Amino acid sequence: MVVAFKEENTVAFKHLFLKGYSGTDEDDYSCSVYTQEDVYESIFFALSQYRQLKNISLGTLGYGENEDNRIGLKVCKQHYKKGTMFPSNETLNIDSDIEKDCVHLDLSKSPQDWKNSSFFRLEFYRLLQVEISFHLKGIDLQTIHSRELPDCYVFQNTITFDNKAHSGKIKIYFDSEAKIEECKDLNISGSIQKNTQYVLVFDAFVIVICLASLILCTRSIVLALRLRKRFLDFFLEKYKRRVCDADQWEFINGWYILVIISDLMTIIGSILKMEIKAKNLTNYDLCSILLGTSTLFVWVGVIRYLGYFQAYNVLILTMQASLPKVLRFCACAGMIYLGYTFCGWIVLGPYHDKFEDLNTVAECLFSLVNGDDMFATFAQIQQKSILVWLFSRLYLYSFISLFIYMILSLFIALITDSYDTIKKYQQNGFPETDLQEFLKECSSKEKYQKGSSAFLSCVCCLRRKGSEDHLIPVT
Amino acid sequence: MVVAFKEENTVAFKHLFLKGYSGTDEDDYSCSVYTQEDVYESIFFALSQYRQLKNISLGTLGYGENEDNRIGLKVCKQHYKKGTMFPSNETLNIDSDIEKDCVHLDLSKSPQDWKNSSFFRLEFYRLLQVEISFHLKGIDLQTIHSRELPDCYVFQNTITFDNKAHSGKIKIYFDSEAKIEECKDLNISGSIQKNTQYVLVFDAFVIVICLASLILCTRSIVLALRLRKRFLDFFLEKYKRRVCDADQWEFINGWYILVIISDLMTIIGSILKMEIKAKNLTNYDLCSILLGTSTLFVWVGVIRYLGYFQAYNVLILTMQASLPKVLRFCACAGMIYLGYTFCGWIVLGPYHDKFEDLNTVAECLFSLVNGDDMFATFAQIQQKSILVWLFSRLYLYSFISLFIYMILSLFIALITDSYDTIKKYQQNGFPETDLQEFLKECSSKEKYQKGSSAFLSCVCCLRRKGSEDHLIPVT
Amino acid sequence: MVVAFKEENTVAFKHLFLKGYSGTDEDDYSCSVYTQEDVYESIFFALSQYRQLKNISLGTLGYGENEDNRIGLKVCKQHYKKGTMFPSNETLNIDSDIEKDCVHLDLSKSPQDWKNSSFFRLEFYRLLQVEISFHLKGIDLQTIHSRELPDCYVFQNTITFDNKAHSGKIKIYFDSEAKIEECKDLNISGSIQKNTQYVLVFDAFVIVICLASLILCTRSIVLALRLRKRFLDFFLEKYKRRVCDADQWEFINGWYILVIISDLMTIIGSILKMEIKAKNLTNYDLCSILLGTSTLFVWVGVIRYLGYFQAYNVLILTMQASLPKVLRFCACAGMIYLGYTFCGWIVLGPYHDKFEDLNTVAECLFSLVNGDDMFATFAQIQQKSILVWLFSRLYLYSFISLFIYMILSLFIALITDSYDTIKKYQQNGFPETDLQEFLKECSSKEKYQKGSSAFLSCVCCLRRKGSEDHLIPVT
């Protein structure tokens, strides 16, 4: 909700302060101008809108104070120190050091006066950028409905006219940074329900549950590690040989580790959430990422219980068995993928929007592999240079064919193969490991262990022994 | 046709009453304004358009009466009871109770008078919403061509200026609810064909046929259940053991149940349709859903007859055999899917249009799995917070890779495996169940049953025995 | 080129005669108006533009004569015979017979006069449509460069204001039909190359080649049929049993039939092309379809020669062997597909653009199966009725899951299976048929046949015997 409020305010500011704003940003900039007259008009439009703000704006806005504690606009321009330039004669005389001039405009003067000031006579050939910055204060009344206290905001708005490219096109950026501040003087009457306590109690309850689960799982892991140590010693003593690595790993239940991570995340996330509610913190993103990821892990954890049924187990085992092969294959394919990514970025970067920066190239190629946006990618290449055009065709056809027809098919071959293997194992029995042989021989000692363990891990973890039984040696 | 008429009228109203309406809605709202002047202009535009409606509108519209039986507009505004607010000083003095003021504007006064009324001096900082509502009456003449009587409509239009967010952007909603009423005084001359009887007769015929089919299929099911009972008793008596579950289910023909459901839907749907024709009901949606679904089932039912050919049968059997495995696997995959859905909703919700609510997230992820709209989903994440941006990349790459490369491949492995199994069965014979062995031994008793059954299920169902023969024990 | 000329002229007409035309059609209509004033303005705009055509238009246009051989505009309006209507009282008094009034406007009167005429006082509540039609003549000079004679065109333009829905929205259709006529008086001087002869000669050459190929292939087929007859008689006599169907079909070479069809199409297409060149015919579409399809067949025919290599042959055989299975399976899947198509059309038709008519539904579902436009299809459902919305979710999820996860996977299973079968055959030899056994025994007779056949089919067909050898019995 806070994010949406900031977002809507930014859109409203763009409509108020940018002349001819169409409602959608053009690219990373909001709009662009091409003539000197338009630049002046855009600047003075913003200035005059700021002056009349109270009579225009629909929001609950007021003027805020600058960094220098003054109310008003601050206009800065950057330009090369001095210079004369005659493009017709290809003559250039310029000092490449950059100068920055600023002026503070308060509300006392009329915009007409500003227009006539010499500051606003811009020399475009050496101008680098004009920056108009001002602070506005606002109150988010929306929160009254759901929570007690409305938030006060300080918006640090900056309009930047960027002429660094000197290409005849000035890009206008609008940047609005919103800071939440505690309102100084709040006086709210009327009947509002104060049910935040219940939410708080619920949060605390979640934390307690997770803490319990965390402790129990950690205890199980610790016990398992101890058991492993005893087993290793015993095995070494009795059979005079070391237990293989895969067997050693079986003592550690992967699901428990998942639960521990998930619990940790939930606890930290919930604490963050309570702090945000109490207005001590504003780190929404981290909190939502922690809680979101823990939710994902909880759902994934449910799969464990499905694994107790024979029929479901095949599928889980297949996925487990094929995972290392798939990852290994991904490493190979990843090399070619990376090669294509870099190659595309270097060659097609200047001619194609989707190849402008490395991560976009990676995303674009990833989409292509999965059959998305193919025609658009083909069509967007600008036909400026025939050489690049030909290269792009070769590049795209070869990449798509290679990945879709060979690599994706190979994935299917890998998974089908794993599935067949697992199915055969289920019919004929899994190949036995040292550990399992040992377990068969002496199950009496184990049973004692199981009894105590089962009691301890009752909240979030099912019986250890049971899950150990269905672990398979992934070869 | 009725839906299209309502739709077009709503579009026409939006063009008539909303100032600066572009022809397409912006989001869930129709348009939005950002300055105080625009708000006033939009309000008075709607008022004056309403007043001149007769001279402007192209439709057959007239003023309708309000809930309080008065002709005219009703303008309501909601605002906080009282308040002063100085955002600059972060001072707020507000009564959070909401007050609602209404005024009724009839056609006698000119819009100029309205403008000067104190009601329309809005205090935006405490304004919550302005609502303009009015009723219009219309006649749908289009129906004259196809049916006897034109419908009369009452349109309950509401224009809402929503300032609840207090973000400087007021969203304008246009809501038009159309009610069908019987016209009071209809006087239609001229030559129109009255062929509605034929449609009525056809509908009745369909109902009769479906009823017959319904009865016969139900009878078959009942007979089959009786036979099962006798078989169970007999088997228990003779072989001293219970018949297994799968065998018991074979007595009930799934196709018959499909036919019964389809028939029931057609009958209810057709009755609804006749009622709608007779203008007693307006529940178009339910009627079309019933008839549509029954059509789907009828087509699916045709597959049964293809199953009598050996070559087609392989495919149907494969699908039948693999269905439980696929569903079981879907349950596993569904867990991970749900986890990702919740996680995406929590974390990416505020930053991405497609993750705004839970069902959209589910649809978006479903599309991604099937390779649609991938690049767009990647690109739409707002780069406001670098943390969220990184998370979104990890989230999307991991989700897509996991589902497309592992889970979809596993589907193929499942189906290929089922196909091979069925093919082997067809070559070497299916594994025999108790029931089939029993049937082999004593087919004389069965033949009598078949004779009677064949006669009864003549309308919609083919011979029971025949279909029983090709049932397979899905293991 | 002719199609492009017509297209561009229509676009130019729309810009000239439609007021406020945006450059793209809205739907199947070009634009729409919502107020009475706009209707009048649109009508008189078209009239006045027609009058000033010579001073406005960039094309080489002149006024053409009407069906009644008069120059000028013909404006017709259709309305219900008489009627009064008071929607406020729900009172309607209408004669449902439709009256048509026409008026002919020539160039002598000024548009101002037209405006005042009583004909243009429209009563919208009973108006059905207004139609403005006029003929224009134009010359396509573009052809001068490539061919001798420019074409003269008659454009029959009709602007229709459609108010049949009486929904307050009048849709404006622009319809331009272009007829090619021979120009009466052409006088072209200057130096133009007359190289149409070469094209003509080339066309004739193609026809001759195709005719030769056609005759030779037909001869081969006829000879093969005779041979079959003799073989059947001989076989019946010697082994006392009939030859199986599959063996009988092997005598007829499928490739020859392909060549015959392709040749026939090329010949007819080329003749049509020559006729079009000679301006006797204007049936471009049929000509291009015939020539295009024959091109497709020629390319497909090339595959035959690849079949002579062992390695390529596997693939062709696999496709041949799996085709009947795939088609059979398509029949099953087609039932479900048809069911979904009808169901979607009935239920979702009024709420979703893509479900408006049957063939669009089929295309939409087909795209969904192949993973295209999924999210858009989900998102476009209007949330008017919660029941329909829920149904649409169920409908789309079930359809996509069923088709992508089960049916597409089954295709892969089918093809993989066929591939394995063919591969095994190639290693162990194909199962021998009666025909092949017979051929082994007595190849002396066959050799004579081969000798003569090889000579005859030298132009387009390779040796018959050779291709017979690699035919496989598709079981």
Next chain:
Amino acid sequence: MVVAFKEENTVAFKHLFLKGYSGTDEDDYSCSVYTQEDVYESIFFALSQYRQLKNISLGTLGYGENEDNRIGLKVCKQHYKKGTMFPSNETLNIDSDIEKDCVHLDLSKSPQDWKNSSFFRLEFYRLLQVEISFHLKGIDLQTIHSRELPDCYVFQNTITFDNKAHSGKIKIYFDSEAKIEECKDLNISGSIQKNTQYVLVFDAFVIVICLASLILCTRSIVLALRLRKRFLDFFLEKYKRRVCDADQWEFINGWYILVIISDLMTIIGSILKMEIKAKNLTNYDLCSILLGTSTLFVWVGVIRYLGYFQAYNVLILTMQASLPKVLRFCACAGMIYLGYTFCGWIVLGPYHDKFEDLNTVAECLFSLVNGDDMFATFAQIQQKSILVWLFSRLYLYSFISLFIYMILSLFIALITDSYDTIKKYQQNGFPETDLQEFLKECSSKEKYQKGSSAFLSCVCCLRRKGSEDHLIPVT
């Protein structure tokens, strides 16, 4: 950066000189006009904008000199020599020779004077095109930050009003060609870091490394070829038979050839890059293609090292083994693909944007095969001709079904088959070739060779013997 500068300048020019330019090009042309008035206005707008350029433009522009060394605009018009045309009478009297009139407009005269000149009285019925061309000079100051010297540009701008179609629509093209020239008189003061030396040193270092790698790899290849020759002689002598082709190829390490090509490309690319830096060349595209491709090859080369691990090797071997089969199959599928491409181009070309030229058809079909843009392709067919519409449905459904359901599935079958083969080989050992048998017998001689080779190929190539060991005979 240079490409972006040119691009932005072109956009700025379009906004400056084209009246009513919307910001995006319509098709391959920038905008279009439909009335005589608009043509005149567009022409004089461009002229007057050129005249006021200094006061309007935001870029660092100056007038440049023409080819005839004059400053000013050159306006040319092409038209048929003479002609009268009365489309109403279908009378045409035209001289098809084309005349070209030019006029030079300098800055001395006012646009008002130009308007009245007889040159600008266009006779549209015989006008072919109007061309306004002018030269502008500009300086790219952006480079000051990163490099020493700003570039001077000459922009050769041409605005073309194309009336060749005589269809009533004049298309306006804007063409801007930018040439980089050395500025004549540069005088830059201020503090700029001159760190180009470091880049230069780095480039040189890359070249040296690549050269070393190139030499070593070439040496290895040469040695291998010599060894092959000796082996062939020895084998022929000892076993009295020739070594098979596959065995001969094993002597040549494919990876080395990859490294050599990659090195060559890097070296040439780096040299080009240094030349471009030194402003001797402007061939950016070739340079980026060479460097990009070499990057791709370097990444692909990394896969070799993964091949030393057993688990990774399976996958690489599978890809290697299946490649020839896949290519062979692609040849077959390619025939059908080409057939469809030509057929679609011939028939659907005039009715569908995506079928306009051959390479677009190929791209469109390629996208369709991979499940992209299907619904859009279906929907875009214009329903002008019912015959073509039907054909397009048949064409698209058959193409998509054939390719997605049969051919893509066959790819999977191929790859799965290769994977199974390789897996079986790894378990049971690869079939031994003559070469491998020979190597087993006498490994003493080989060891000597290995010793010397290992030393030589130390920089970029791993041991030859090692890589030879894992080469498999692709059968």
